[in-house]
Amino acid sequence: MDYNAILELLRQKGYRLTQARKQVIRILTTNTQFLGAYDIHNLLEKENIHIGVTSIYRVLDLLKKLDLVRSEEFGAGGERFRLQGNEEQHEHSHQLICSQCGRQEEWVGECPITDLAEKLEHTSGYQIEEHWLRFFGLCPQCQEL
Amino acid sequence: MDYNAILELLRQKGYRLTQARKQVIRILTTNTQFLGAYDIHNLLEKENIHIGVTSIYRVLDLLKKLDLVRSEEFGAGGERFRLQGNEEQHEHSHQLICSQCGRQEEWVGECPITDLAEKLEHTSGYQIEEHWLRFFGLCPQCQEL
DNA sequence: CTCCTTATTGATACAATGTTTCAATAAGGA
DNA sequence: TCCTTATTGAAACATTGTATCAATAAGGAG
Known part of the structure; x- marks a missing residue:
């Protein structure tokens, strides 16, 4: 689902297409990593676009309610958000996180957990x-330090 | 490892047996749930025992360094701590967490992940x-509401 | 038991993430 | 172009966590 498709969906549901919504969605569509609300805020500030933090949280909540973004929390830094379908590949995926530098990688493969969940x-x-x-450990770079 | 054993271990390592350390360790030894630093602070305040938050974090860091507590983060509320060996049962365990009320349960069984990790x-x-x-879902009680 | 050294504490100030409130604003239909 | 009201954002506040540094107390020496 790309930028315009999401805006169209919001419009169809009767939501106004505001600056705040358009900018947050733009950032999300162009990032495959999970981003925190303040990450998004900072990215926009760098472009000299000023959207209040409150509004960013509201847009994220809305998108979450519509099942357009998924949120997770790993380590410190609070809740992080990513567009549904923005996984590096679109299979069910999990994360590999460096405990030193915080680098996140998707790890894709058939999931051994789904059966277990049932x-x-x-x-x-x-x-x-x-x-x-989630797997935590030292990434190759950090092992050398 | 019980309360006195931990104090003895600290003493042997040359750490002073201070009020802050004794109180935090007491709380940890009597709780099988993961507790946040402020949870511990609140529990102590209820008993009219005043230990600064800074000190609680320091005790927790020390215990973590000595591998006496393990910490995790789930959902909001920051880092949570539990004494090593205070799992409900002492096999490798994972959590079942209610997305509504936050109730945590240990889920114990042979771990299908260890091989995968290798x-x-x-x-x-x-x-x-x-x-x-971690598995997230509605616990039986919350399903009825 | 008392004194002394210094490891330890805790008050304070601060930073980051997040929520509530409410007056001002702007989206978009009439 | 105007009007209604959905939406925004500033401000005040809550929670979790860290840095600083003067005051305190743990525990060994005498």
């Missing part, structure tokens, strides 16, 4: 919505 | 230190 639903009574699988 | 070390070049496996 079993767990039965044994635990939980209605499982999602799962995280 | 393979991943070879293919990615990362020196993997740990992994997280």
